[in-house]
Amino acid sequence: MTFEELGIDSNILKAINELGYETPMPIQEKVIPVLLQSEHDVIGLAQTGTGKTAAFGIPIIQKTDLSFRHPQSLILCPTRELCLQIADDLIDYSKYQEGLKVLPVYGGSSIESQIRSLKKGVHIIVATPGRLIDLMKRGTVKLDAVRNVVMDEADEMLNMGFTESINAILAAVPQERTTLLFSATMPNEIARIAKTYMHNPQEIVVGNRNESTNNVKHRAYVVHAKDKYLALKRIADYYPNFYGIVFCRTRKETQEVADALIRDGYNADSLHGDLSQQQRDYVMQKFRIRNLQILVATDVAARGLDVDDLSHVVNYGLPDDIETYTHRSGRTGRAGKTGISIAIIHSKERHKLHDIERKINKKFEPGVIPTGKAICEKQLINLIDKIEKVEVNEAEIADLLPVAYRKLDWLSKEDVIKRLISMEFNRMFEYYRDADELDVPIETSERQGKVRGEKGFARLFVNYGKMDGMMPPHFIEIINQYVPKRIDIGRIDILPKISFIEVRESDADLVIRSLNKIKGLERKLVVDRAQPENTHGDNKSRSGQKFASQDRKPRRR
Template sequence: MTFEELGIREDILKAISELGYEQPMPIQEKVIPVLLNNEHDVVGLAQTGTGKTAAFGLPVLQKTDVKLRQPQTLILCPTRELCLQIADDLLEYSKYINDLKVLPVYGGSSIESQIRSLRKGVHIVVATPGRLLDLMKRGTVKLEAIRNVVMDEADEMLNMGFTESINAILAEIPKDRNTLLFSATMPPEIARIAKNYMNNPQEIVVGNRNESTNNVKHRFYMVHAKDKYLALKRIADFYPNIYGIVFCRTRKETQEIADALIRDGYNADSLHGDLSQPQRDLVMQKFRIRNLQILVATDVAARGLDVNDLTHVINYGLPEDSDIYNHRSGRTGRAGKTGISIAIIHIKEKNRLRDIERKIGKQFEAGTVPTGKAICEKQIISLADKLEKVKVNEEEIAELLPSVFRKLDWLTKEDLIKRLVSLEFNRMFEYYRDATELDIPDERGGRRERGERGDRRSGGAGFARLFVNYGKTDGVFPAHFIDIINENVPRRVEIGKIDILQNFSFIEVEEQSADIVINSLNKIKGLDRKMVVERAQPEGYHGAKKRKFQHEKKERGGWKKNR
């Protein structure tokens, strides 16, 4: 099957041929004929990087009446970056369609310039929901001629809180439109939008529902929580040509990991919500042109980052939601290429890993953290490979070589190779020569037996019961306490039963570690409300303490906000 056989006309075929498009990708083959023939509304379920933009973009361009200078297609997407990426792609596809106008509409840019462009006349509007609503309220964007509505990465838009905005926008668009909804997953909110705003939609699935792409290998490395960063360094060193994203859960952790990588000589930077838009744009530009090898990012900040050639996605700890993991891993292995999604986990995250395996329908392979010797060998082979393939510009260096030859004439071939390798890797050799190998926990990791419902049984003798001033009001779960102990206590701690009450909790830890756990958790900074941990007192004491916390006037944020 070719694009011509799918019904794409000559001027568009010429543009996409120059872009290197040869054979339609599966989702393009399925979606394009449906849209060209106006047969159905469409719900397309496919991972990022499967060719969705061309799947809806080519038929939308072909159906546009250039003589009618009003918006005929509206494309909604979650972020400024994705908005610009889609607009750029459509402009490339329409290179030979005279006078066709595509306008990206997003926050963080001058609304006045966008209004001026709308007044001059545009055919396709690519918009983030918030900015489009602003324009609608000002009466500066007309939607009565809209015949196609596309919602790209719809699940991300809902995750970002755009549900009400989407409902408000769709309510103002003519009902005799075609609606196209593209999503990587199919949560209940997407099904509700399809039911309320789409007319008997045809569901087109590439792969299986909520399944990760087959081009991605899933691998985990089990380490002690205190060794996560050291494991990250070894993994990065083991893949000399790594071009990837390291996902962290919080802004604070993202900046800390990026700072540590930069300090240790890695070509890295951070992307998170505390950056200004100019800072964010600069980081993303450096990453796109590969001036950065490693981008450390939060999930929210990385949304809409469209980069096709990522070799690795590294989860610096697992997300709570398997859909989030799917989105992360789907950023590699795109456009027919292969990629690796890595999870660096500690023993308490093993059950979460198994849960993600069940939901994505993939099994993680267990990786062994590379040894210093293996890393140095991999680096040397990579250098040899680069030397073997380097392009030599004979004419430009011809005049310089005689003096170089005279300078190095006394060295044998073996001497030259040794010096070249040493020049490149002495720092790494010295680091791994002095570095001790990581103490890798076994699969059991001292994990305690669990009750039938998965709750931890009481540790009994040898365990201390601790009081913590965080409870259900703060949105905490047992996994949160396990994570914060593993991340902040400088040694492995055996954890027993965890009881989470409304305003505080009780945690059992091994007696020999109780004092260091108390001291470590009481020193945690960066929370909106100080964490207080102490040995549990008789019931009456904590009953009074509970009443005290209920009457506190301090504002309480959720656990995720605080951390």
Template sequence: MSEFKKLGVTPEIAQALAELGYEQPMPVQSEVIPQLLNKTRNIIALAQTGTGKTAAFGIPIIQKTDVKNVTPQTLILCPTRELCLQIAGDLADYSKYVDDIKVLPVYGGSSIESQIRALKRGVHIIVATPGRLIDLIKRKTVSLSNVQSVVLDEADEMLNMGFTEDLDEILSYVPENRSMLLFSATMPREIQRITGKYMKDPMEITIGRKNEGALNVRHTYYVVHAKDRYLALKRIVDYYPNIYGIIFCRTRKDTQEIADKLMQDGYDADSLHGDLSQAQRDLVMSKFRNHNLQLLVATDVAARGLDVDDVSHIINYSLPDDIESYTHRSGRTGRAGKAGTSISIIHTKERGKISQIEKQINKQFEKREIPKGDVICEKQLFNFVDKIEKVKVNEEEIERLLPSIFRKLEWLEKEDIIKRIVSLEFNRLIEYYQEAEEIFEPDDQSSGRRKGERGRQSNRNGNVSREPEKGYSRLFINVGKMDGINPAVLMGFINENVKGKVPIGKIDLMKSFSFFEVPEDVAPKVVSSFKGMHLEDRKLLVQFAQDADNQKSKKNYGRKKEENLGFGRNKKRGKKQRY
């Protein structure tokens, strides 16, 4: 006998579940399904995203629907279009062998006229986002007067997105004697207000502890300087060759910038944020679900309702402001019984927030060191070898090509072929990490750090200096980040003002000045090209870095001296000069 049948599920629905691969009910399903089938009126279910909530409320709803009465009997409210479609699709799967049951997803960003036509034909279950449902109510194209059950799925997410007033308005159109089921990952104060106002004597079912993190998620963190955050992100991603993850940023601007940088650096990445049109959003979501993207860079709001079971890693590029948001972020991985990892990249001042999150979710964070370049290369290499070992060979298709391939490569020994295959795949990665400086924690500013950075050190003024690469000279220029300078702008500016194309090596951008490296033979020409040069009323200064260091006892590169020299800000107008 099916385990679901033991819960009281009908044979028709149990058959559909078996075909979907549902063998054992998940804890939330075992708790909720019998209660709903036994007509418990009001239930608050606290469970993490990905624990099987849709089946927990969807199966009893389908089973209790009177298909002969073609009016809305159940209303399911959820925060996003994606979740709305996901729930409607799941209900359709569960009701495969239930004749004539009609489920309608109602959401913004799609034709309202087609939804109105479907409502006129009659539906039993409406799955809706609040905004579109209110629009349909005001047009008098939907009636909720016969609704017997209301489900609020991811209720805390809806409140975080500002749907409190919308929920109040929608529930005013629903009969007072209806039952209500509220699903939430966390239990903030606003949820308690809703339950107190609309639910009489609710039964509370908690899977795990209140506000607890998902059981299958491991939580780790790395401490880095703010300027090293993106470089640390790249190393973390490279350390997990098969990562399929979501990178969370605080703002839309950060989200787009990080996604752009990752794409420029050759990663399969894209962004998801509120500035995208619905068509762009759908395209990105489709690519991610189909594994055509390895990394999705998203804001908290944009990722709400994202329902993908096999996300391996969540990376917090910046920690969220509230712990509830961290719980939702980490709940995007470790779903459907699979293991997952939630990674946070933090600076020293955020250690206290890590402790707060640990207490709230009842999970211990593991502090880790940023992976070294040689370790990353080794891990990537063995992952590649593992793929070669396990690759499926189409013997029939390749058979006719093999003789020509063997003749072409017969002069090479087996070891030579292996070396060439590996080099073809990994030369770029190996070269990058040979040149890249290791990333250290902000606390490690001792002599050990200077050893690891191959000659890089901090001088007494706090200015970063280091020995240039072999064959290069290191130059100073009195423009920096506060002037709107980035590497591309600086390279373009130098080549515009120096005759002949100048190869530019490493660049270090500071707040109000910068260092850059050029070949030794062209360095004097670069310095002389900027002598006496002004930008508007501003004097530009380019000199050898060692000359700038030698003047540190006479000159202060701080703010006051910069203003006296005309660096950074224009004294007369008090405005930044930008290129």
């Protein structure tokens, strides 16, 4: 479906085409026709970043009477940042709607200037509840002509304590109106507001209620509590293009983690309630323009920060309520892109994982903390990619090349590459040379319960482990590449020197034959059926006895 087929006005189509909008996102495809063709109240349940602003904004703009310069639509949102962003988007969509006036109303800015704008006349007000209540008490804002009320991120507004303000605002606008409620989750308080203030609302759901978007992978790393910060650093190092938010539970923890990252050379900063509004705006702007790689934040401080291309969200410990996790994870994997939501937890938090899995209808992938060797290899590949893709300006560097050639003439190509790698990675090599492994070992009882694999699955022994830099994605990639059919893969357990992979019993012999034929590795890959006594990593299976004394590249000391 195209935007034209949704019945959008030609002037608005022209504006959104210039913004690069090509095809409607699911929430837009479902909501826009309903709002344009009827006066239905609507409850829209969708994750942040799924295109909700255009879904309600375009119909509101199109239905505005430009000749009547009084507030006809009211949009409520939880934070000044989101307020400004929605107003900016509406102004962009209405570029060719001559005379349309949109006013953002929020705290932290001059109320006098907002009053002056109201007196001049506006069509659409985008407001935070607190500032709007102030204007209502002063008698400087008239809501008697409002025909559309939108509550965006309604669950966040309730979490921030705006329930009484919302009740007062909704009681002040005309009963004959269209009410639109957009939320990522549907807690009981939202349901109560919908029942009180909405008339037979049509519920439009993108995904399932409270379900996480399919664009987000959920991964959990289990470590000792004392190792959480070290685990965070390794994860950030393993993803050279990491651009994400690390969520902490308290302001104190947020500042401590940010300070530690800055001391260790990471491009990071903190965002929490102890900062002034000016400081928060400064940090947010640095993060938006990617002058920061890592933003360490509390949930409250990060509300309203809208960035579409986050690669990761890290839960530095899980929140107490599942809705908060849903909001955190929804900040990545937006606008059609993919993302990863990571939880760094200790063993006592595992029960929270299961609760979240049931609520979001997704499983957490078991993560393995990267080894120093794996991190260095990943960083090296990233450097090589940058070198391959760098744009060479021949004219600009022509005068400098002869000097460089003369200076490096005595070095071979191999010597230049060695020096380049050493220059870039000596510090990282030194740091990770004797680094300990951080994963919490799987309890003996848990391993014993998995000796023979899940029902219908065979458990295979592999003579490669963490010391070889192996992680679950590596094994999956190897099986996909070398086994001549699609294979269902179950549990993957990676120990220091060996690993175990579960595949369907009917595929086990094919997998063993295919993987044992692989050549060209640092040492021979050996795959065999695991024996019960081998599941603790003691190398006493048939294959373990055969290859226990095989030469292995030693770890650097």
